[in-house]
Amino acid sequence: MSETKESGDTKLTLSSGKTLQLKKSVDAGSGQMRQSVTQGRGKAVVVERKRRRVITRDGEHGHDDLGGDSGDGHLSQGEKAVRLRALEEARKQEALEKQRQEEEAKRRAEEEARLKAEEETRRRLAAEEAVRQAKEDALKLQDESASGEQPDPSGLMAAPAVTVAKPKPRVEPAAAPPPAAKARAPEVAAPPPPEEARRPKPEDRVKTATLIDEEEEDERKKRARAGAGAAKVQHAKPTPKVDSRRANSKLTVQRALDDGVEERQRSMAAMRRAREKQKAMRRSPDAPQKLFREVIVPENITVAELANRMTERANDVVRELMKIGVLVSANDTIDADTAEIIVAEMGHKMKRVAEADVEAGLVGAADNPEDLRPRPPVVTIMGHVDHGKTSLLDALRATDVVSGESGGITQHIGAYQVTMPGGEKITFLDTPGHSAFTAMRARGAQVTDIVVLVVAADDGIMPQTVEAIQHARAAGVPIIVAINKIDKYDANPDKIRQALLQYEIVVESLGGDTLDIEVSAKERTNLDKLEEAIILQAEVLELAANPSRPAEGAVIEATLDKGRGAVATVLVTRGTLRIGDIFVMGAESGRVRALIDDKGNNLKEAGPSLPVAVLGASGGPMSGDDFLVVESEARAREISVYRQRQLKERLAGPSERISLEAMLDKLKTKEVQELPVVIKADVHGSAEAVSNSLTAMNTDEVAVKILLSGVGGVSESDVALAEASKAPILAFNVRAAGKARTMAEQTGVEIRYYSVIYDLVDDIKSALSGMLSPEIRETIIGLAEVKEVFNAGKGKAAGCIVVEGSARSGVRARVLRDDVVVHDGKVSSLRRFRDEVKDVAAGTECGITIENFNDVKAGDRIEMFSVEERARTL
Template sequence: MSKIRVYELAKQLNITSKSLIAQLKDLDIKIVNHMSTIDSEQAELIKELLNDETSENKVNQKYNNEIKKTENKKKDKGINKKEKKAYSKKQDENKNYASEKQNKQVNSNLENKELKKIKLPPSIKVGEFSDKISRPPSEVIKKLMLLGIMATINQEIDFDSASMIAEEFGYIAIEDKENNHQEDFIVQEKEDKPEDLVKRPPVITVMGHVDHGKTSLLDAIRKTKITQKEAGGITQHIGAYMVNINGEKITFLDTPGHEAFTAMRSRGASITDIAVLVVAADDGVMPQTVEAINHAKAANVPIIVAINKIDKSTASPDKIKQELTEYGLIPEEWGGDTICVPVSAVTHEGIDNLLEMILLVAEMQELKANPNKRARGSVIEAKLEKGRGTVATLLVETGTIHIGDAIVAGTAHGRVRAMIDDKGKRIKKAGPSMPIEILGLSEVPVPGETFYVVKDDKLARNIAEKNKEVIRERQLNQTQKISLDDLFTKIKEGEVKEISVIIKADVQGSIEALKQSLERLSNDEVKIKIIHSGVGAISESDVMLASASNAIIVGFNVRPDNNAQNLAEKEKVDIRLYRVIYNAIEDMQDAMKGILEPEYKEQVVGRAEVRQIFRVPNIGTIAGCHVIDGKINRNNQVRIIRDGIVIHEGSISSLKRFKDDVKEIASGYECGLGIENYNDIKEGDIIEGFTMIEVSK
C-alpha cells in the first residue's frame, strides 16, 4: 500500500501543514510532524472529510456574518441622545480632574522657592555639571571627594551623585530622560498588531566546515560561479543573496567556513531563521561543523543538514548521520526531528528536495513581519570604496527602508543615497528579509551592529555622537582604571614579551576575523597585541605608527602604495601581505615558536600603470602600460592593484613593444600587456610584476 507524507497532503488540500496537523489531531489521528506518513486510503478519507467540513464552514460563516450585520444595524439605531449626553459629560469631568491635578502639582513645586530646578541627564561630565550649576569645577570635585568619589573634570558621574551635589549648592535636580542613550532616542517599537503582519521570506544561513561545498551548493542554487572569484577557493567575506523558487523567495547568507570566521558565523546564526548545515559525505563531522551546530543551537534556530558530495565514490551518508547523532541531531528516518537531505552541488541531485524542505520548515515557523513602519535590521558587511564612499551590506529584519531615509548604525549615520539589491540593480525601497547595499553612511559601521531608520538627520547624528562618547568613555576607563592586583601582576610579568601588530584589510569583517585569530595565539611566553586596525590600503601613517611602536604590519587583500613601501624599507618595518587568512595565522604561529625559516621570498621587480585599454577580437583585453618603476619581465607573475586593493594575481600572456614581442620592458618605456584568463583591466590600475627568490637558511 502506497503512503503519502503530511506536507504533500497539505499541498493537495491547499492548506498549511500546521493547520492540517491540528485538524488531524482533532480527528484522533496520531501525527508526529510534517514528515510523518499516512496510508493512501486514509489520505483519501481525510480529503473527503475535510472538504465536507470546509464547505459546511463556509455556509455557517456566511450565515453568521449576515446575523452580525443585522445586529450591528440595530445597535446603531438603539443609541439614544441621553447616552451621548452622559458620555460627553463624563469626558468633561475627566478633563477638569486632570487640570486640577496639574494645578496642584505646579502649586506644590512653587512652594519650594529656595531651590532652583535643574535638568540633568542619567550621566554627566564633571565639567558640564559645574557649568550648569555655575560653580567652579574645583568645588564640585571637593564635594565629590567628601562623598568618596574620586573624579576628574572630564570623568562622568551618575544622576544620583550629581543630584546630591546640586542640592548642596541650592538646586533641585530632575532627570532628563530625553538626553538618554540610543534606546531612548529611538522611538520604542510598539508590538505589531496581528493584522499588520505579512508573510516574509525566510533567511537561511549556510554553515559548515571549510571545503565542504557551501558556496558550491549556493552556486548550484543560484547558477553562478562565486567560488572562482575567491582566493584559495574559500569564502572569506559574508554575502547575502535572494533567490526565487517557484514564486517563493528565500534569502541566503553564505558565511565563511574557516575557523577564523567564528564571529562572522555567529552573526549569521543570530539573524537567521533556518540554518543549513553542509557536511561532506566523504569527509564527516569536523571541528567547524560542531562549532556551526553550537551557533545554530545557541540562536535557537532549526537545522537542516545537507549531506553534500554524494556523487563521490567514497561518500557514506549513513556514516554522517551516525556522527550527527553524537551532537543531538537525530535524522527523521531514525525517529528524530532533524531533516537530512543528500545533495550534490556538482550533479545538482537533491537540490530541489533541499529547497522544498527549506520552504516547508519556513512554513511551519509562520515567519511574518510588519513592512509598514521604519526599518530595523543588521549590518552584514561594510567597506570603503573609492568614488562611492562607505558601502554597507544590510539585512532588513522589519519595516521598509527607502531612498532618502535617515539611518544610524552604531557610530555611523547618514541618509540613504542609493540602494542596490544582490543582483546589482538600483532599487527605491526594501522590505523585510531583503539584503541590500547602501551608500551614504558617514563611516564604516561594525558588522553585526543593528541599524535603525529614524525620523531625521539630526536625531541620527545625536545617536551616533552619543555612541561615540560611550565607546570613548569605556576606552578611557579601561586604560585609566588599574587595581593594585593588576599592578602586581604586571611587575611579575616583567619577562613577558609582546608582539605589536597593525592590521589593514579590504573589509571590516576580515579585520575582525584576523584580530580574533591572532589574539587567540597568545600564550604565557608571548602576547600578540593589536595596536591598530583599519579598512583600506597600507598608508605612510600606518608605517610611521609601526616604526614608532616597533610593530609588524599585516595586510589582508591590500597593498602598500609606493610612498608607504619606500618608507617601510627606510624604517625597516616588516610588512606581511596575505590573500588567504590561514597563511597569516600559520606564519604568526611559526614566528612565535621561533621556527620561521622561509625558503622563498617575494621580490617586486617592477610596476606599470595602465594608461589605455585595447579590446582585440579572439584575444581579449590588452593593457597599454607605462612602466613607472623597475622593469616588467615576460616570465614574471603579476598582480593587478586597484585603489590599493589586490583584485587579481596571474601570469603574463603577451608582452609587446609596438608590434614586436619582447622579453622585458624597462622603466620609462611603454608596452602592450595581456594577462592570462583575465580581461577586467581598467585605466589607472597598477600592474605589479614579482618573482619568488630563494633565501638561504
C-alpha cells in the same frame, strides 16, 4: 684813446702808447679755457659741450638745442624701435590717467548729486514733522487753556486770520572737504533730476492735500481761541499763567526750520504715545512670549545640545556659563549639575535622566497581527571548511562565487536573495567554515530563520560541523541537513546520518523531525528537493513582518570603499528602508544615500528579508551591529555620541591601580615578550578573525600585541604607527597605496600581504616560536670525590677518584660541599699522574683543577655535566 679792431680782438690804445688788450678766455677752435688760480696763476682746462638728443617720430636725425647733430644717426634700428615703443607706452599711460581722472570727476559729481537729493529729502521730512508737532502742541494748548469756554457764536470778535509762514530752506553747513579735494579741479555741477523725479508722486500729492486741510483746521481753531480770549477779557477773568519754559520750548514750524535751534527735544506727547504703545503691546495676546520648557538632560551633554533643548541661543548659554566661572565653547561637554544651574537660571525646568535612557524607546513596539505580511526566509549555509557550502550556493544562484574567493575558501559573509522557479524568494547567508571565523558564524545564526548544515558525504562530521550545530541550537532555529558530494565514489550518506545521532540530530529517515537532502553541488543533483524543503520549513514557521514601519535590521558585513565611503551590508528584519531615512548603525549614524542589492542594482527601498548595501554612514560599523531608523538627526546623533563614549570607555578598561601589587604585576609582565603588529583587512569580519587567531596563540612568555586592527588599504598613518612601534604590517586582502608603499620602503617597515588566513597564522606562529627562550637540558657526565688537595703552581689541584660516569676536560663542573653548590665553573685541567688527558673512566684516580677556584677541600664532590639548548615551538 683810440680803438682798433684786429683779428677779432679789441685793443684799447692809451696815450702813453701802451696797448690794453682783452683776450677771449675760451679758445673756440680747441675747446679750452683759462682757469684762474691763486696768486695770479692760471691753467688751461678743456671744455666739453654736451648736446641734447631729440628723437623725432619718424626716426630721422634730430638736432640739439645748440644746432648740432644729435647723433641719432649712430642708433640702430632696434634701439629706435625700443624708443618708439617707450613713447607709445608713455602716451597710453597718459591717456589712461586722463580717462581715470575723468571717471573720478564723474563719480564725484554723481555722489554730490546723491547727497544733495538726500539732503532735500531730509529737509522735506523735517518740515512735515515740524508741522505735525505744531498741530499737536496747538491742540494740547487748546485743551488746557480753553477748557469750559465757548467761542463767540456771532463771530464778531474773531481774531484776524493767522497765516502759516512758508518755511525757509535751512542751509546746512557743508562738510569739510578732504585734504585731497582741495587741489582738485572745480566741482562739476550735479545734473538736473529727470522728469520722473521732478513730477510729484501720488503719495506726495495726498500728503500735500492733507497738510493744507490741517492748516485750515488750525486756522479755524486759532480764531476760536481768539474769540474765547476776548470773551474772557470782557468777563474780567484772570489770565492763566503760562510756563515760560514750555513757551520757550514750544516747537513751531519757524523754530523747527530756524538755524538757531541746536537740538530738538522729544515732546511730552511723543513720550506719552510711546508709553501707551508699550502698554498696548504688553496687553496684546499676539505679542511674542518666551516659552519655558521641561528640559531633559542626561549625565553629560554638550552646550549646543543643551541650548537646542531649551530653544535658546548657544552664545547665550555660553555667556551664562561664563558668569559662573565655566569657560567652555558650544561643542564642549558639561555635566548634569552644571547644566541644572544654567537651566534654572534661564527660567526652565530640568528633568535629569540616566545616560542609558537615550536608547529608551529606540526599538519599536511589537507589530499588530493584522499588519503582518509574509516575508522570504533567511537561510544560513553552515558547515566545515571545504565541504562545499559556497559551491552549493553557486548552484542555487547559477553563479560562480568560488572564483572570486582567494584560495577557494570564503573569507567574509555574503548575502544573496535567490528567486526560485516557482516565484518564491529565499535569502541566503554564506558564512565561512574555517574555525577562525567562529564569531562571524555566530552573527550569521543570530539573524537567520533556517540553517542548512552542509556535510560532505566522503568526509563526515568535523569540528566546525559541531560548532555550526551548537550555533544553530543557541539561536533556536531549525536545521536542514544537506549531505553534499554524493557523486563521489566513497560517499556514504547513511554514515553521516548515523554520526549525527550523537549530536541529537535525528533525520526523518530515522524517525526524527530534521529534514535531510542528498545533494551534489557539482552535478546539480536534487537541488529542487533542497529548495522545496526550505520553502516547506518556512511555511511551517509562518514567517511574517510589518513592511509599513521604520526599518530595523542587522549589519552582516561592513567595509570602507575609497570612492563610496563606509559601505554596510544590512539585512532588513522588519519595516521598509528607503533612501533618505535617518539611521543608527551601532556607534555610527547617517542618512541613506543609496541602496544597492547583491546584483549591483540601485533600489529606492528595501523590504523585510532583503539584504542591501547601505551608503551614507558616518563611519565604518562593526559586523553584527543593530540597524535602526530614527525620527530625526538630533536623535541619531545623540545615540551615536552615547555609544561612541561607551565604546571608548570599554576599550580603555579600568583605571590602573597604584599599589605594591600592581608594581609586582608590572614586573611580571615585563618578562612576557610581545610581538607588535598592525592588521589591515578588506572587511571588518576578516580583521576580527585575524585578530582572534593571533590572540589565541599568546602564552605566558610570548604574546601578539595588536596595535591597530582596521578596515581598508594600508595608509601613511599605518606606516608611521608601525615605524614608531617597530612592528610589521599584516595586509589581508588589501594593498598599500603608492605613498604608503614609498614611505614603508624609506623607513624600513615590512608589509606582508596575505590572501589566505592559513599563511598569515603560520608566519606569526613561526615568529612567536623564534621569540621563545630555548629549552636548556642538562646531562650529568660524571661524579668525582676529592681525596687530597695538592699545590699545583699558583693554584691547587684536587686528587680525586671518579665514582660515576667519567671525568672530562673542558666541561662544566660544580663543586658540592655537603650537597651545597659552592662553585660553578669549568674543568681547566685533567691529569693522570703527570700526563694531561681528556677523559678518565670510572674507578680511576686523577687530578682535577677547577678554573678560578682554589678553595677545594678534601671530602668535596665535583659534578661534571654538559648543557644543551633546544629551540621551542608553540
